[in-house]
Amino acid sequence: MKALVYEGVETLGVRDVPMPELRDGQSLVRITASGICGSDMHAYLGHDARRPAPLILGHEAAGVIEGGPRDGVRVTINPLVNCGVCTACRAGRENLCPERLIISMPPREGAFAQYVAMRDENLIVVPEHVPLEKAALAEPLAVSWHSVRLGLEAMDHGLGQSALVIGGGAIGLAAALALKAQGIEDVTIAEPNDARRAYLIERCGQHAVASGTGSHAIVIDAVGYAATRAIASERCCPGGVIVHIGLGEDLGGLDVRRMTLQEITFIGTYTYTSQDFRDTCAAIFDGSLGPLDWTEQRSLTDGPQAFAALRAGAVAAPKIILDPWA
Structure with missing residues (x-):
């Protein structure tokens, strides 16, 4: 599959990489929209030791499940994976889980790629009337x-x-x-x-x-x-x-x-709880957060140029969304 790989400070390349391996309880998601986050920029600039090169960045994503019993279901991804059993998780404050992981941080590759493997409880079904480009905004909105x-x-x-x-x-x-x-x-x-x-x-x-x-x-x-x-x-x-x-x-x-x-x-404050993510998705789906028409769409192959433009302060739109298939 194709992926945008962070290779070093201010260096990105579109590369052929292996398909993700599915584990029990996971689905394969064909990514159709993936937003560039400020944390991706921090990594790109070499300011985030938690994201060493080489690494596939990106964690604001939506797409379609491919294969398995839910084949064809449109979803947006909660990229935070928690343990589910610690004190914070049991209290509904999963964002404070000491074992929390997020895609785009080792050992989990990110969503600037054509496919991502994600556990099923982290996938929120997107109604047909909501474009996946808007559903990809769920993470930053949350x-x-x-x-x-x-x-x-x-x-x-x-x-x-x-x-x-x-x-x-x-x-x-x-x-x-x-x-x-x-x-x-x-x-x-x-x-x-x-x-x-x-x-x-x-x-x-x-x-x-x-x-x-x-x-x-x-x-x-x-x-x-x-x-x-x-x-x-x-x-x-x-x-x-x-x-x-x-x-x-x-x-x-x-x-x-x-x-x-x-x-x-x-x-x-850092990230969000699972309930906050669900509440945010509901607000997207029912229009409470407005039309959400303030993104700029680019192809994954244009990813290096998009990061450079953001670095130069030359992007007016608050969010760039990359399409791995364009």
Whole structure:
């Protein structure tokens, strides 16, 4: 089969690789759409020791089961595999499982390929009326859905109902959509890139600005750099909540003194629970998250150029979807 293989820092190649081997309880999925994630970019830039070359990246995918009793069933993939028996799993917080694995991280190859083997409980059936290109957005949308749920659970709604999302990429836009779907209407996205900000306004119908202003009850940092954490610290209102999704860099930025004196809650969040993933899929399927028409489609063979364009900041669309068969 064909696959886009990460071969070294800023080096990708389309290669012929062996078909995945099926284990008990798994299905073979013929991938039709696979999104490029920020974590894929981190690996591409050599910033993720957990993803050493050579490796097939990609974990935001949808396709069709090929073979077996469910042959022909359209599915989207929850790429997180957990143990199912630890304290976190039994508590329904599978994203905190110490044994969790995700495709695109050794020993599991990723979904920038024509086929992926995935255990059946990680496959969500996609209704016929939903294009698989939209179903492939379930993973990044679930990251933001989970983050928003945690933030709203911790938020004192009596202190305000406004939200600031820092970063207008796929996770930031998804957070804005999830906030609105979960009841917060006053949402602003801070996005400094002129082309992306214009896209958010004109194509996605979002209230997007170059930099955040004012005070907000909930601030979601979908970037995760020291500079964006500093903005979050400044723009969160007293008693408010900062939800930190981004993994841009490890240290710096938080005004811990202000957060302490003003009783600002900080929540770090990673991925999603199985229930959050299912809830996100339901919101995609019933249209609660909008038309989801803000992706750019490219062929898998154009993958190296797509990564280079993202690296150069030359892509306005929040998400590029690769087609392994185009």
